[in-house]
Amino acid sequence: MSELKSGRRIAVVLFNLGGPDGQAAVRPFLFNLFRDPAIIQAPFFVRYPVATLISTTRAKLARENYALMGGGSPLLPETQKQAKALEAVLAQRLPGDTVQTFIAMRYWNPLTGETAKAVKAFAPDEVVLLPLYPQYSTTTTASSLNAWKRAWRKLTGRKDASRTTTVCCYPTAEGFVQAHADLIRAEYLKAGSPKPARILFSAHGLPEKVILGGDPYQRHVEATAAAVVAQLGDILGEGVDWKISYQSRVGPLKWIGPSTDEEVEAAAKAGLALVVTPIAFVSEHIETLVELDVEYRELAYKHGGSIYVRVPALGVTPAFIDCLGTLVTQALADPSSLICEDDQPCAGAAA
Ligand SMILES: C=CC1=C(C)c2cc3[nH]c(cc4nc(cc5[nH]c(cc1n2)c(C)c5CCC(=O)O)C(CCC(=O)O)=C4C)c(C)c3C=C
Ligand SMILES: [Fe+2]
Ligand SMILES: [Fe+2]
Numbered sequence: 001m002s003e004l005k006s007g008r009r010i011a012v013v014l015f016n017l018g019g020p021d022g023q024a025a026v027r028p029f030l031f032n033l034f035r036d037p038a039i040i041q042a043p044f045f046v047r048y049p050v051a052t053l054i055s056t057t058r059a060k061l062a063r064e065n066y067a068l069m070g071g072g073s074p075l076l077p078e079t080q081k082q083a084k085a086l087e088a089v090l091a092q093r094l095p096g097d098t099v100q101t102f103i104a105m106r107y108w109n110p111l112t113g114e115t116a117k118a119v120k121a122f123a124p125d126e127v128v129l130l131p132l133y134p135q136y137s138t139t140t141t142a143s144s145l146n147a148w149k150r151a152w153r154k155l156t157g158r159k160d161a162s163r164t165t166t167v168c169c170y171p172t173a174e175g176f177v178q179a180h181a182d183l184i185r186a187e188y189l190k191a192g193s194p195k196p197a198r199i200l201f202s203a204h205g206l207p208e209k210v211i212l213g214g215d216p217y218q219r220h221v222e223a224t225a226a227a228v229v230a231q232l233g234d235i236l237g238e239g240v241d242w243k244i245s246y247q248s249r250v251g252p253l254k255w256i257g258p259s260t261d262e263e264v265e266a267a268a269k270a271g272l273a274l275v276v277t278p279i280a281f282v283s284e285h286i287e288t289l290v291e292l293d294v295e296y297r298e299l300a301y302k303h304g305g306s307i308y309v310r311v312p313a314l315g316v317t318p319a320f321i322d323c324l325g326t327l328v329t330q331a332l333a334d335p336s337s338l339i340c341e342d343d344q345p346c347a348g349a350a351a
Contacts, residue, residue, distance in 0.1 A: 007097040011124035011162075012090065012328055013115065014083055015131040015144040018105025019066075019073020019285055025108060026063045030055035032107040038143035054251070065290045076110075078283035078315060079103050079132065082324075085316045089325035094332075106144050116151035127152075128331050129166040130324065132282050134176055135220030136169035138213075139206060165331040171220035172227040175323025179314050180224070181231035184277050187311045188235055194273035194307050195239035199232070201225040202260045203280035204287060205246030207253040217280075218256055224279055244279070247296075248287050264296045268305030277311035282320065284313045 020029040034040055034051035042050065066072055083101040090099040100122055104115035119127060129148060133140045145166060152160070170176055184199060203221045211218050225244050229236060236242060247260035260276075267274050276296065278288050292310050300308040314320040 007094075008125040009123060010090075010094065010097050010099045010126045010128065010332070011119045011122050012086065012099060012101045012128045012130055013119060013148065014079060014086070014101060014103050015112075015129065015133070015141075015148070016075060016079055016103070016105055016283075017140065017144075018108035018111075019075040020108055021072045021076065023063050023066065023071050025072065026066055027055050027059040029108045030058055030062060036106070036143055038139050038146075058250075065286055068290050068294065069286065073108075073285050074289070075283060075285040076103070076105070076108075078285070079105075081316050082132070082283065082321065085321045086324050086328075089321055090328060093325055093329055104144065104148060106140075106147060112144070112147040113151045113154075116148065116155050119152075120155050124162045126332060127162050127164040128328050129164065130328060130331075131167065131169075133280070134169065134173070134282065135171045135203070135217050135224060135280055137206065137210075137217035138215045139210060139217075141168065165335045167327045167331050169216075169220060170323070170327055171224045173323050173327065175319040175326065176314070177224065177227040177231060179317045179319040179323070180228045180277065180279065180311075182319065183311050183314070183317065184228070184232065184275060185235055187309050188240075188275050191273070191275070191307060191309045193235070196271065197240045197273040197275060197307070198267050199236070199240070199242040199275045199277065200260065200263055200267070201228070201242065201244045201279040202247050202276055202292065203244065203278075204248050205255040205257075205259070207251075208256050209253065211256055221280055228279070247291055260292075260296060261299060264299050264305075264308075265303045268300040268303035268308075271304070273307035273309070274300055274305060275309045275311060278313050282314045284315065288313055 018029070020026045031051050034054045035047055037047065040047050040050055080103065083103055087099060087101045102115050102119050103110055104112040106112065129145060131141045131144055206215065206217055221244060225242070229242055243263060245258050245260040245263040246256050249255045249259060264274060276292055278292065281288060297308045
């Protein structure tokens with residue numbers, strides 16, 4: 001029997017939010033985002049007009065911001081690089097199997113339904129769902145996984161011969177934490193080890209009511225930051241501290257805090273060098289390249305800050321890709337090993 005015949009066909013589906021691929025896509029992308037019940041918790045007849053209104057009013061500013069990155073979001077090309085790198089790692093680790101990675105975006109191409117068709121055409125024995133959201137949230141992870149479940153069920157119905165395994169979250173996974181710590185240390189040293197300094201872990205925010213409703217995201221972000229801090233004993237301490245803050249607030253609701261803009265302003269006024277690290281995004285996109293690199297940098301300088309260092313997103317950092325590879329092989333070997341790491345199960349654990 002040939003190696004291929006005896007091996008499994010394994011589809012690994014990477015999930016992310018997606019971003020507009022050009023100026024014309026900005027409004028429909030925003031519409032898709034705001035009509036998602038995971039983002040706006042209201043009945044359809046309210047959500048639809050609200051999505052139309054917000055996507056129309058927000059589109060102008062959003063287009064200007066996407067124009068700063070060449071017109072559209074780099075999220076898909078960045079995710080494609082991660083998918084290729086992961087495929088190479090898995091080809092080495094699972095030499096008897098045929099592994100192919102796929103990308104399913106929630107709000108722009110390649111949309112989940114199209115990806116599900118491509119995965120079906122691949123005829124997998126195993127499907128591993130791997131959200132590129134290390135910290136679980138109903139607004140991201142659950143929304144993406146639910147969209148997948150709907151699309152996959154519609155395509156395969158009762159004839160699904162494959163087994164699906166879900167990696168629900170990995171806020172303190174070893175290689176993920178190590179990759180963050182190494183990147184932070186490298187940037188801090190490159191800046192000349194300034195003191196006094198603050199490492200600011202900036203995560204995408206959420207409306208407070210989402211957290212109060214039981215979403216584990218903030219708890220997961222805090223767990224990630226604590227795990228990274230535990231690796232940074234050599235630079236933290238005398239004259240160097242750390243804090244978590246939340247960015248990218250949208251809409252009139254109260255969001256969790258402290259907000260990154262307030263923290264940047266406060267640190268700059270206090271004469272602290274800032275080392276800002278995106279802790280909940282695993283690739284570069286509008287929230288890192290515009291919000292962190294342009295808006296908050298300007299804010300820091302405006303308030304007297306002189307050193308503002310931005311730590312790159314993880315991208316294809318080998319320790320991170322290796323960690324994704326481990327999550328996939330663990331999922332294949334023992335799906336029950338994928339319980340949430342703080343022993344408080346999140347909704348995705350049973351998916
Ligand atoms: C941890 C990741 C993310 C969470 C949690 C999240 C929640 C969330 N986002 C919005 C509104 C917007 N998000 C937008 C873009 C965007 N957000 C994330 C990640 C998380 N969002 C990513 C990866 C991106 C894509 C960036 C790109 O390059 O295209 C946008 C569009 C940009 C803008 O207009 O600012 C909006 C709007 C809400 C309301 C929310 C939770 C309720
Ligand atoms: Fe989880
Ligand atoms: Fe967002």
